[in-house]
Structures are given as structure tokens and as C-alpha cells.
Amino acid sequence: MKKLINDPKNVVTEAVEGFAAAHADIVRASTDPIYLVRSDAPSNKVGIVSGGGSGHEPMHGGFVGYGMLDAAVPGAVFTSPTPDPIVAATAAVNGGRGVLHIVKNYTGDVLNFETAADLAGADGIEVRSVIVNDDVAVKDSLYTAGRRGVAGTVLVEKIAGAAAQRGDSLEEVTAVAEKVIGQVRSMGVALTPCVVPHAGEPSFTLADDEIEIGIGIHGEPGRERVKLQPADAIVDRLLGPILDDIPFASGDKVLLMVNGMGGTPQVELYIVYRHAAKVLAERGIEVARSLVGNFTTSLEMQGMSISVLKLDDALTELWDAPVQTAALRWGR
Amino acid sequence: MKKLINDPKNVVTEAVEGFAAAHADIVRASTDPIYLVRSDAPSNKVGIVSGGGSGHEPMHGGFVGYGMLDAAVPGAVFTSPTPDPIVAATAAVNGGRGVLHIVKNYTGDVLNFETAADLAGADGIEVRSVIVNDDVAVKDSLYTAGRRGVAGTVLVEKIAGAAAQRGDSLEEVTAVAEKVIGQVRSMGVALTPCVVPHAGEPSFTLADDEIEIGIGIHGEPGRERVKLQPADAIVDRLLGPILDDIPFASGDKVLLMVNGMGGTPQVELYIVYRHAAKVLAERGIEVARSLVGNFTTSLEMQGMSISVLKLDDALTELWDAPVQTAALRWGR
Incomplete structure (x- = not known):
């Protein structure tokens, strides 16, 4: 460790x-x-x-x-x-x-x-x-x-x-x-596990060419283990179930969040964001607000999650309101 | 990869x-x-x-x-x-x-x-x-x-x-x-290397119990490879050369930055910050401003760097001035 x-x-x-x-x-x-x-x-x-x-x-x-x-x-x-x-x-x-x-x-x-x-x-x-x-x-x-x-x-x-x-x-x-x-739905993927300090060992293992779709933030099993594939294909696998769930519909305004699991380089999060925004646009869903970065992590796990929140004027006003915390800050 | x-x-x-x-x-x-x-x-x-x-x-x-x-x-x-x-x-x-x-x-x-x-x-x-x-x-x-x-x-x-x-x-x-x-001095440490996408292989290797003191942000060699040791001891190894360099002196006011290399969990950065702030206090150096997070990374490298900037009123005023970027934002 x-x-x-x-x-x-x-x-x-x-x-x-x-x-x-x-x-x-x-x-x-x-x-x-x-x-x-x-x-x-x-x-x-x-x-x-x-x-x-x-x-x-x-x-x-x-x-x-x-x-x-x-x-x-x-x-x-x-x-x-x-x-x-x-x-x-x-x-x-x-x-x-x-x-x-x-x-x-x-x-x-x-x-x-x-x-x-x-x-x-x-x-x-x-x-x-x-x-x-x-x-x-x-x-x-x-x-x-x-x-x-x-x-x-x-x-x-x-x-x-x-x-x-x-x-x-x-x-x-x-x-x-x-x-x-x-109105919010999420799903994540892990490329690597993380090590809990008092355990000293990864809580699960993945083969070198394997990823876990639907991973939990404590490394709990997700939906399936699949071969590593291009980022865009992974995004499709996460966004499909998210968008079908509520379901989100053409004309919706949403907040799109791409969350790093802790060990993911920022370039990868933006490559994910790029395709997710494209998929939403193709479905007629407007990305009105965005959030990209490490917000809900699993120590050093490599991977990410996508969250989509359906917005209305009331929620957007509250989202935009000033905030001053260590991790989120604007308007102050 | x-x-x-x-x-x-x-x-x-x-x-x-x-x-x-x-x-x-x-x-x-x-x-x-x-x-x-x-x-x-x-x-x-x-x-x-x-x-x-x-x-x-x-x-x-x-x-x-x-x-x-x-x-x-x-x-x-x-x-x-x-x-x-x-x-x-x-x-x-x-x-x-x-x-x-x-x-x-x-x-x-x-x-x-x-x-x-x-x-x-x-x-x-x-x-x-x-x-x-x-x-x-x-x-x-x-x-x-x-x-x-x-x-x-x-x-x-x-x-x-x-x-x-x-x-x-x-x-x-x-x-x-x-x-x-x-007035700013820095030094970093790597626990793991990172993989450049077009290379597909780590640019260097470290044994399971080995870290590189003084790592460069492209994985360039540092000062020495040593055995993994407690975070506080690693902080001492970085802060010593930083503080001796200008040198920083008792009575100085500084900005203390703990920078994640990209793959380091946030709890670890704050454990590092805790000891660095303590060492500065012991030397009579006042930490007037702080910055902790991933700001200058090396893809998914695990590790961190410490930077210390000597402040005066003019620099502090400019540091505190409003900023609105994707990664740093306050006052707006």
C-alpha cells in the first residue's frame, strides 16, 4: 500500500x-x-x-x-x-x-x-x-x-x-x-480499485483490460464487467440507463455533472464531458449548467460517474446562488 | 494502458x-x-x-x-x-x-x-x-x-x-x-509514475516500497529514491530544501500550497498540509494563505508537491483579488 x-x-x-x-x-x-x-x-x-x-x-x-x-x-x-x-x-x-x-x-x-x-x-x-x-x-x-x-x-x-x-x-x-x-440520476465506472488504508489491500480486482460498469463509490459491484473500450462507448453505457430512468426527454434543461473518482486525470473527465454533452444535444436535451471535477471520490480509484439533474427555473436559481466552501465557490 | x-x-x-x-x-x-x-x-x-x-x-x-x-x-x-x-x-x-x-x-x-x-x-x-x-x-x-x-x-x-x-x-x-x-520555491514527490497516452507505458518505474523525492512533473528524476515512509517524514524531506533555499525566516508570512499530482486522494493532501503548516509554525513562519488541491498535475501520478511563497501586503492583495476561472474562483 x-x-x-x-x-x-x-x-x-x-x-x-x-x-x-x-x-x-x-x-x-x-x-x-x-x-x-x-x-x-x-x-x-x-x-x-x-x-x-x-x-x-x-x-x-x-x-x-x-x-x-x-x-x-x-x-x-x-x-x-x-x-x-x-x-x-x-x-x-x-x-x-x-x-x-x-x-x-x-x-x-x-x-x-x-x-x-x-x-x-x-x-x-x-x-x-x-x-x-x-x-x-x-x-x-x-x-x-x-x-x-x-x-x-x-x-x-x-x-x-x-x-x-x-x-x-x-x-x-x-x-x-x-x-x-x-430529478437526478447517476451511474459510474471504475478502471481501477482503491485501497482502504486500514485494509491495505484493494477491495476488489479488475483485469488489466477490464472495467466495472455501474461501480459503487465503495467499490461495490455494478452491472457488469466489460473489456476496456473507447471513452465514448463507456459514456453511452452510462448515459443510456440514466436518461431512460426518469426518463429525460427532448426539451428538458439539465445540469450535467462529470465526477472523477479521485485518480482520474482531468483530461479524461473532459473527454467524457465532451461526448456526454453531444449525446444530450442529439436527444434534444439542453445542458444549461455543468460541473466537472472530483466531487464524490473513492480515494485513488480511477473512473468517473455521470449525473444528470433536470432543472427548472427555481432549481437553476438555487444552483446559481452564491456559495463559499472549500470545494465549490462562486458569487462570493 | x-x-x-x-x-x-x-x-x-x-x-x-x-x-x-x-x-x-x-x-x-x-x-x-x-x-x-x-x-x-x-x-x-x-x-x-x-x-x-x-x-x-x-x-x-x-x-x-x-x-x-x-x-x-x-x-x-x-x-x-x-x-x-x-x-x-x-x-x-x-x-x-x-x-x-x-x-x-x-x-x-x-x-x-x-x-x-x-x-x-x-x-x-x-x-x-x-x-x-x-x-x-x-x-x-x-x-x-x-x-x-x-x-x-x-x-x-x-x-x-x-x-x-x-x-x-x-x-x-x-x-x-x-x-x-x-519568492516561491517548490519540491515534489512521486509514489507512482503516470502513463503518457501516446507512449502507452510508464515513463519510469518505482518499486512497491519506493518513492522519488524531487520528482519532475514529467516524471524526470529527482534527488533520490528512498523507501516509502510516513507522510510527515516525506514532508520534512521536501520542506527542508524549500525553506533553506531563499531562505525563509522566522517572521515571514507565506502562502502554503499543497498540490496533488493528479492521482492522490484528497485526504492525503490534507495530511501533508497539516504537517507542513506545523513545521512552518515551529519555524516562526506564518501561513497567511493556503491552497490545497490538484493544480499542476502529471496525469494520474500519485504524489504531491509543496510550494511556499513569501508574501507581503502587495502580493497578498493581488492574491485575494477576484478571480473567475474553471479551477480557481473567488470574489465573483
Whole structure:
């Protein structure tokens, strides 16, 4: 295992410390229990908390800040955070208008956020939860009943965060998050596996000429293993199921996201974007907004995912609203 | 070779097309010859052009936009662009106040930018050039006489770009670029090599337990190959030569940049940042600004570089000035 780490058991703690030090203008870290919270700590808005296993950075810590998340709770690598830090983060961002939990659909995350919501509720904090399940690759998976939550979560967090920032109520923020979840679909591909630090071995193997279509962000099996093929053909294999799912239709305006899995060169992401945009145009679907880069990663995995979100004027306005986080920033 | 590409010979063209499509609000692409240029094409300021071999993205195309570069000229992967596109890009951004070329110190880049400057000069465009050589690892290298230009180039481009944006003259913009070059030092490490698409093989090999200290961004040899060691020890090996070089001294204010080589998980970059910031604090050096992420990459290489730039009030003001590019954005 070749990694720039010290002790595998300190990876998350040290990364969180480094992150908070590098972005002290935006976040501060609580270390016991571990969570990241906005350093400006606004109190007059609905709070938004997300979290999940580490190893998917910048998700979620990189999305804490003005106009997006109020707190992020990182678990161990690829492991759900326990309820305690979720409760603590929820209490830290509660300004009296309630708190929304944005949860990716993995059994551990769902259970632990549910427990945390109950505990916070018992302390008098009004908590709502939404479950993101944008991955069309498979129904039920290694750690999931139903569909998995993947890179579409970034779009849910940005748009719900903008609604909370402008002062929407907990009910309204929850509704817009649910709306995004209903309108975003994703699917990914892996060229190589990644190595979880405390495991020291790849969680799966792929032959030199093999790729996994529909990979999960923890390396969970996808739809099929196929031979390596040209990027455009791979894009077709992902976009087909995505577009057929809602389905997306001619005349739709969409946000097209090409997300790197962590180890993919940027030139490859743009080669993917190029063909994806072309396919959408051929179907009469207008790419109104774009996002390309590493947003929901799997450590050093090489691969990418495509997400398509159907936009309307209301969602576009929230997407465009100012945001100031470590990983997404505009308008400020 | 496992890559998300179509034909190796079309990698740069297709990536540039995808990039321009994804960021049409910021850049547009010329395809014959190939260069990227600001879509808002301001004419009342000094123009700034950079460029070099592809494979280091987001450098340089990701830095084209308000407050940074006016144009970027990508060569083939790890290959200098020829003079023609440099001349075309220079002419495209010349608004009559002259053009600055920001060139990384590689023999091919220096020669081709020099030829281009002569040709543009013959067409009546006033061109100045600065050569970035921030890498303290080695004197003279595979493609370089003198020190190599690496990630510190990003800081030169941001700060010179801000000076040009506020209306400084060509002489002033050149002077501030030279000042940054004089005050920034960098050094990198590789854990793994990368594969150039048209070569299909890694350009060098490292044993499973071996890393290369002082690696160049094209995989050029560094100072030494050593056994894999804890991240903190690796940081010490890079920071020592960096800090001793100018030298940096107690009381200095600096910008600390931790740059990913393309395939490094973000948690690792922040573990590196954490220790680097600690070492600087112990030496009485204040980290006034930070930048962590993939800015000057070597395709999918795993590794990172550290850059330290000595700041003063004038440079800090230019660093903080608004910027709107695909890869760096704040204040707008």
C-alpha cells in the first residue's frame, strides 16, 4: 500500500485537522466527537448536516460553508459515522428553525442518522431527513437496500443549502431537497480499485483490460464487467440507463455533472464531458449548467460517474446562488 | 494502458473541446491552431498568455478567465506547444497594452515561446516573458537547463493576472511576476509514475516500497529514491530544501500550497498540509494563505508537491483579488 499517510488509524483525524487548518476562514473542526462546522455559525436559518464514511472527499467536508452545508460528519474510511457526532453536529447548527439531514442511501448511514435524529428530537431539535438514491446502476447492493446515493448528493446539498441560506423554512428546504432527489440520476465506472488504508489491500480486482460498469463509490459491484473500450462507448453505457430512468426527454434543461473518482486525470473527465454533452444535444436535451471535477471520490480509484439533474427555473436559481466552501465557490 | 480516452492522438483536441463546452461562460477554444482564450476578451488591459505540454491540468487552461490568464496554449501531452498557436493566442489577447508570456523553464517551452515572442514582436505586439523556475529539487534536468518550473507557476499566474486585471502596465505586471518567481520555491514527490497516452507505458518505474523525492512533473528524476515512509517524514524531506533555499525566516508570512499530482486522494493532501503548516509554525513562519488541491498535475501520478511563497501586503492583495476561472474562483 503506497499512501501519503502516517498511521492508517489516524488518517481521518489528521486529514480533518489539516482541512480545518487550511480553510479556517470557512470551517472549524470539532475533534471529540469529530465533525466540521461553518466557522461563521449562522443562527437564523435552517441548519443542514450531511456526513458519511470518509474517502469520498471533498464530500462532505468540502461542502461546508456559506450557501451549502452547516456541518459535515465524517466516519472512518468507507464507514458510517456513529450517531454521537451526528447529534453533536445537529445541535451545533440548530438555530431554532430546525435541521435537515442529507443522507446517502447506505444501510449504516440511514440507521445512524435516524438514531441521531431521534436523539436530537428528544432534545427538542426539529430534524427532517432526506435519503439520496441517485445511482441507477443496481437495485440493492452490498451496503444498501434500494438504490445507492452517489455524486448526485452534491447537487442536493448545493440546492438545499441555497434554499436554507435565503431563509426558507425546514419544510421548504426539505421539499426542494426531495425535488432534486426525484430529478437526478447517476451511474459510474471504475478502471481501477482503491485501497482502504486500514485494509491495505484493494477491495476488489479488475483485469488489466477490464472495467466495472455501474461501480459503487465503495467499490461495490455494478452491472457488469466489460473489456476496456473507447471513452465514448463507456459514456453511452452510462448515459443510456440514466436518461431512460426518469426518463429525460427532448426539451428538458439539465445540469450535467462529470465526477472523477479521485485518480482520474482531468483530461479524461473532459473527454467524457465532451461526448456526454453531444449525446444530450442529439436527444434534444439542453445542458444549461455543468460541473466537472472530483466531487464524490473513492480515494485513488480511477473512473468517473455521470449525473444528470433536470432543472427548472427555481432549481437553476438555487444552483446559481452564491456559495463559499472549500470545494465549490462562486458569487462570493 | 487503462484510460478514459478514445484515440491517443485525439486526447488533447477532445479534452480542449470538452473543456470549452463545459466552461463556455469563461473560455472559448480556437481549434486551428489550438488555444483557449477568455470568452469576454477584454481589450483594455495587458494580456497574459501561458502554455506548455498537456497532462498538467488544470494548468493552464483551467486558469484562463477574469483576473488570471487571457489565453492558454496546450501542447501535446508533456510536449511544448509550437510557436504558431502561441503567436495566435498572443495576437488574440493583445489589446494594445502588450502581452506577458509566463513560461515554465523547460528547454522546449522557452525556445518556442521565445520564437513566438519574436514573431509577435515583428507584427508590432510588445511581448515580455518571464521564466518560472521554482523547483529546488535539482539544477539541470531531463528537459531543462537550470531549475524546472512547477506548481509555483499557478501563483505567478494568479498574481500577475490580478495585476493586469486592475490595469497595471506591461512593465508593472512583468515586475510583479518576477517578484513572485523570486519568492516561491517548490519540491515534489512521486509514489507512482503516470502513463503518457501516446507512449502507452510508464515513463519510469518505482518499486512497491519506493518513492522519488524531487520528482519532475514529467516524471524526470529527482534527488533520490528512498523507501516509502510516513507522510510527515516525506514532508520534512521536501520542506527542508524549500525553506533553506531563499531562505525563509522566522517572521515571514507565506502562502502554503499543497498540490496533488493528479492521482492522490484528497485526504492525503490534507495530511501533508497539516504537517507542513506545523513545521512552518515551529519555524516562526506564518501561513497567511493556503491552497490545497490538484493544480499542476502529471496525469494520474500519485504524489504531491509543496510550494511556499513569501508574501507581503502587495502580493497578498493581488492574491485575494477576484478571480473567475474553471479551477480557481473567488470574489465573483
